Each structure stands twice: as C-alpha cells, then as structure tokens.
Amino acid sequence: MLWGVARSILRHSLPWPASRAFVHSSGRTLRKGLLKYVDLAEERDGYVGGGFLTGLVRKANDSREVRELLNEGARRFNNTVPWQFLAAAAQVSAGPSVNDPQLAGTLLARIPPENIPHVHEGVFRAVLGNASKHKNSLVAIKAFRLLVARGLPLIPTDYARVIHSGIDSLDEETRLMNQLFEQPCPHDLDPRVIGVLLKRCNARHEFDLARKVWQWAAPRCHAKADDHELRFVTAQYLLLCGRTGNMAVARQVWEDAKNAGIAHLPIITGSMLSILAAHGADDEVLRLIKNIPPSSFNSHMLTAALTACSHSGNVDAARALMDQIETDNRQPPVADIRSYTALVDAFARRGDFTSALAIIERAKSQSHIGEDDVMWITVLGPCRHFKNLPVAQMAFDAVKRLGSPEQLASAYVLMSDVHKACGDLSAASRMQQERLEKGLAKERGTVTLSMGNGKTHVFHVREIPPELSHASSAIHRKLKEWSLWLAACGVSDESIQCQHSEKLALAYAITQGMSHVVLRKNLRICEACHEASKQITVLESISIHHWDRSRVHIMQDGKCSCNDRY
Numbered sequence: 296m297l298w299g300v301a302r303s304i305l306r307h308s309l310p311w312p313a314s315r316a317f318v319h320s321s322g323r324t325l326r327k328g329l330l331k332y333v334d335l336a337e338e339r340d341g342y343v344g345g346g347f348l349t350g351l352v353r354k355a356n357d358s359r360e361v362r363e364l365l366n367e368g369a370r371r372f373n374n375t376v377p378w379q380f381l382a383a384a385a386q387v388s389a390g391p392s393v394n395d396p397q398l399a400g401t402l403l404a405r406i407p408p409e410n411i412p413h414v415h416e417g418v419f420r421a422v423l424g425n426a427s428k429h430k431n432s433l434v435a436i437k438a439f440r441l442l443v444a445r446g447l448p449l450i451p452t453d454y455a456r457v458i459h460s461g462i463d464s465l466d467e468e469t470r471l472m473n474q475l476f477e478q479p480c481p482h483d484l485d486p487r488v489i490g491v492l493l494k495r496c497n498a499r500h501e502f503d504l505a506r507k508v509w510q511w512a513a514p515r516c517h518a519k520a521d522d523h524e525l526r527f528v529t530a531q532y533l534l535l536c537g538r539t540g541n542m543a544v545a546r547q548v549w550e551d552a553k554n555a556g557i558a559h560l561p562i563i564t565g566s567m568l569s570i571l572a573a574h575g576a577d578d579e580v581l582r583l584i585k586n587i588p589p590s591s592f593n594s595h596m597l598t599a600a601l602t603a604c605s606h607s608g609n610v611d612a613a614r615a616l617m618d619q620i621e622t623d624n625r626q627p628p629v630a631d632i633r634s635y636t637a638l639v640d641a642f643a644r645r646g647d648f649t650s651a652l653a654i655i656e657r658a659k660s661q662s663h664i665g666e667d668d669v670m671w672i673t674v675l676g677p678c679r680h681f682k683n684l685p686v687a688q689m690a691f692d693a694v695k696r697l698g699s700p701e702q703l704a705s706a707y708v709l710m711s712d713v714h715k716a717c718g719d720l721s722a723a724s725r726m727q728q729e730r731l732e733k734g735l736a737k738e739r740g741t742v743t744l745s746m747g748n749g750k751t752h753v754f755h756v757r758e759i760p761p762e763l764s765h766a767s768s769a770i771h772r773k774l775k776e777w778s779l780w781l782a783a784c785g786v787s788d789e790s791i792q793c794q795h796s797e798k799l800a801l802a803y804a805i806t807q808g809m810s811h812v813v814l815r816k817n818l819r820i821c822e823a824c825h826e827a828s829k830q831i832t833v834l835e836s837i838s839i840h841h842w843d844r845s846r847v848h849i850m851q852d853g854k855c856s857c858n859d860r861y
C-alpha cells in the first residue's frame with residue numbers, strides 16, 4: 296500500500312526535512328525538503344499516488360513546503376489534484392506548524408463542490424479557527440459557508456469564530472447572531488463565545504443586542520461559578536450595562552452574580568464599583584464596600600469608591616474612607632496615587648482647594664505615593680469654574696515640572712480657560728500662543744454617534760463626517776434653531792457657535808428622527824455643551840446618553856443624571 300510506503304519512508308528518514316540536496320546511494324541527486332521523499336518513494340515504487348502526497352503534506356512545516364507539494368501534485372495529476380490532498384493541505388496550513396490562513400482558504404476553495412460533503416468537518420473548523428484568530432474574515436466566511444454546505448449542525452463556537460474574524464457587513468453579523476440565538480444555549484457553552492459577542496455589541500454600541508446575548512447565554516451563566524472565563528464575561532457585561540446607563544439591568548446582573556457565588560471576586564466587585572462610580576451612586580458604593588473582606592479590597596476598588604463620592608459631591612464620605620484605610624495601615628498599602636487623585640478631585644470639584652492641596656501634601660509625604668501631573672490637572676480643571684487664578688498658577692507650574700507633553704498641552708488649554716474665566720483675554724490667548732510655539736498638540740475631541748442599527752458616525756469640532764455631507768445643510772439649520780432657543784432660555788450657545796463635535800452629532804441625530812441619542816466622547820464634556828444639551832432635551836423631547844472619559848451623563852427633561860457635577 297502506498298500509505299504504508301509513505302509511513303515507512305517517513306519513519307526511517309529522520310531527521311528531516313533536509314535543507315540541502317540529498318545524494319542517494321544510487322548516485323541520483325534528490326530534491327530538497329519534503330520533495331526528497333517523493334523522489335525516494337518514486338525510486339522505490341516507480342509511482343507516487345495521491346495518498347502518498349496527502350500523507351506527506353501533513354508533515355509540512357511552512358507554507359513553502361505546502362506549495363511545493365501542491366505544485367508537485369498538480370504536475371502529477373494534470374492539475375486535478377485529489378480533494379483529499381487539498382483538504383489535508385488546507386488543514387495543515389491552518390494548523391500551528393504552517394499557520395497560514397490565506398493559503399488554507401485558497402486550498403479549500405479549490406475543492407470541487409461535489410466533494411465538499413466528503414470532507415471531514417474538522418478541516419473546515421481548523422480553517423475557520425485559524426482565520427478567526429488572524430482576523431481574516433474572507434477566509435473565515437468561506438470556511439463557515441462550507442461548513443454549512445457540509446450539512447452538519449453548527450455549534451456556537453462556529454458562530455463566535457466567524458463573528459470574531461471581523462466580517463465587515465453589520466447586517467450579516469446581526470443575522471448570524473440572531474441565527475445563533477434560535478439554538479438553545481448549551482450548558483457547557485464556552486464562555487469565550489459570550490465574550491466575543493459582547494465585545495462586538497460594545498464596539499457597535501448595540502446594547503439591546505447585548506441584552507439578547509446575555510439572555511440567550513443565561514443557562515450557561517448559572518451553570519458553573521468557578522469558571523475563570525465566566526467571571527470575565529460577567530464583568531464585561533456589567534461594564535456594558537454601566538455604559539448603557541441601564542442600572543436596573545446592571546443591578547440584576549450583580550444579583551445573579553451574587554447568587555452564582557462570584558460577586559465577591561475582585562474582577563466582579565471592581566466592575567460593579569466602577570459603574571456605580573460612573574453614575575455617582577455613592578450610597579450603593581459605600582454599602583457595597585462594607586461587605587468586601589479586607590483581604591480582597593484593592594486600590595482599584597478604593598479609587599472607584601472615592602470617585603463615586605467625588606461625582607456625587609459626598610466629600611465627607613470620601614475623606615472618612617481614606618482616613619479609615621490609612622488607619623488600617625494594611626501591608627501592602629491599599630491606597631495608591633490614583634486613589635489620592637480621586638480624593639483630590641472630590642475636594643477640587645467642590646472648590647475646596649485648601650483641602651485638595653492638603654491631600655496632595657499628604658500624598659507627597661508618603662514615599663510610595665508622591666505627586667504626578669494627573670493629580671495637578673485635577674486641581675487645575677475646576678479653577679476655571681471657581682475663577683481661582685493663584686491655585687491655577689500653582690497647578691500649572693506643577694504640570695510643567697512633572698507633565699508629559701499630552702498633559703502639558705491640556706494644562707495650557709485649561710490655564711487659558713482660567714484666564715478667560717477671570718476676564719483676562721490677552722493672557723488667555725498668550726497661553727494658546729505659547730502652547731503652539733512649543734508644538735504641544737491637544738488631543739482632538741471625537742464624538743461617536745450610534746445610529747442604533749450598529750452603524751456609527753464620528754464627528755470632530757467643525758467637521759461633519761464625509762459620508763454625511765449630504766446632511767450638512769439640515770444640520771446647520773438645526774444648529775441655528777437651537778441657538779435662538781438657547782438665547783431665549785438664557786443659556787450660552789457657545790458650544791453651537793464653536794460647532795463642538797457633540798452638537799454636530801446631536802443635530803444630525805435629531806434630523807434623523809432619533810429620540811434616544813447615544814454619544815460617546817473621548818474627552819470630558821465641556822460646561823457649555825453640558826448646559827446646552829440639557830436644554831435641548833426639553834425642546835426636542837429627547838433623552839441623551841452621553842458617555843465621556845470620566846462618566847456617564849443621562850440627560851432628559853432639562854436635567855442630567857450627574858446633577859451637574861462633572
């Protein structure tokens with residue numbers, strides 16, 4: 296049998312493949328690499344069949360060897376390479392030794408359709424998995440479709456892999472997810488499937504779809520509490536709920552996590568704390584941390600708790616918490632520089648700069664904490680609102696001393712704003728001038744608008760995205776209308792005059808008839824935008840879900856969930 300020959304030749308000819316030409320005892324020069332074994336087999340049997348080549352290709356260690364054998368096959372079989380050979384070559388190309396998804400896809404495509412039902416499903420799954428890992432969506436889709444054509448039931452991992460590969464059609468992605476949801480969720484579902492689906496929902500701002508994922512996966516989520524991956528996806532979903540602002544769902548997930556016995560794990564508790572913090576729910580945060588055993592209480596949790604207090608303006612609770620942590624004097628220390636910064640932030644937002652500066656001194660006096668540029672920027676920001684020039688100057692000097700170029704750029708912008716707020720316009724423009732001379736570019740404000748169907752548009756200041764240029768005049772008409780309305784309400788229309796990215800995005804959303812607008816911003820929302828957006832919710836009878844770098848703002852009926860603390 297050819298198979299036996301192949302095996303015996305392979306077994307007795309190690310080590311291989313040879314890197315140079317090999318001279319046989321007969322005096323004949325054999326080819327290099329795996330082709331040497333073709334020559335040897337031919338010499339022995341006078342004939343090399345498809346079975347031999349198929350066995351040989353499984354030994355390939357790189358794409359070149361696969362291609363050489365493929366060419367050899369094409370030459371020997373007049374271009375009609377046996378499908379078994381193509382399938383084996385595709386599988387090995389997708390395997391760890393060759394790891395070439397493109398080649399694997401090309402080989403699969405060469406298998407004649409009538410032979411697809413005979414190909415082992417493992418071949419398609421190997422190619423699908425490898426393409427998914429490499430984000431090669433074209434090959435992943437090809438392998439997925441062949442798996443469908445093969446006529447076997449698909450498993451959730453097949454769907455997760457094709458979705459993870461990054462298919463560019465959102466409709467196709469949604470269709471695949473819905474198709475998956477029609478199947479009952481297996482109790483032993485790989486939690487990574489949930490992770491992949493949630494990650495896509497997050498990227499697409501598709502929170503309803505995320506809820507569907509979670510509901511579909513519910514049987515799995517209750518099944519095994521000691522699963523590391525499951526903890527991870529629970530934390531992922533909690534954070535996603537926080538972003539959607541749907542705290543009722545977040546609290547339900549938290550209750551489920553408690554029932555499953557995983558809520559106490561730092562990753563779950565930490566996620567819950569950080570979403571409560573983003574919503575300024577300090578009462579709940581303080582209640583929650585009371586139940587955390589000291590051994591699992593970490594600096595991330597402390598920072599989240601302090602941030603929640605800061606957002607809700609509860610500085611007394613923040614100070615008491617920090618005092619208690621320091622009295623406990625746990626080793627290693629729980630408080631780190633971020634916790635101190637959160638406390639500084641709590642005082643500075645209140646305009647209590649004396650306490651804020653005292654906290655910085657306290658941080659500096661501890662060898663493992665110290666001061667940094669972020670801490671001082673935290674002080675500098677609120678100086679604009681409280682028109683405190685001396686403290687602003689002190690903070691600005693500190694950032695100059697400690698800061699990275701990005702932080703220094705923000706410090707210049709903030710310092711310029713403080714001068715403007717204090718009525719010194721020439722000092723304000725001097726700051727901007729100095730910043731430009733030093734070549735310090737501030738991070739560009741970017742707002743992403745979710746259209747609800749998975750599509751998003753990205754806006755910058757004074758810049759409507761090119762794909763929406765047709766809507767430009769409608770957007771500007773809307774802005775003009777808002778300008779008049781805001782003036783009538785006695786609210787500044789600065790953010791509209793300056794065409795801030797939020798306002799362009801919001802205007803476009805309204806022209807599209809959206810009543811629930813989801814915006815995501817890379818920086819913190821500015822005061823002018825915050826006031827204007829709140830008013831606009833009244834005029835347009837809409838709700839705005841504005842998620843910025845620091846927290847979530849849910850605006851409706853002229854009010855914001857942050858109670859104007861931001």
Ligand SMILES: [Zn+2]
Pocket residue numbers: 790795796797820821822823824825
């Ligand atoms: Zn703004």
Ligand SMILES: [Zn+2]
Pocket residue numbers: 825847848849855856857858859860861
């Ligand atoms: Zn707000």
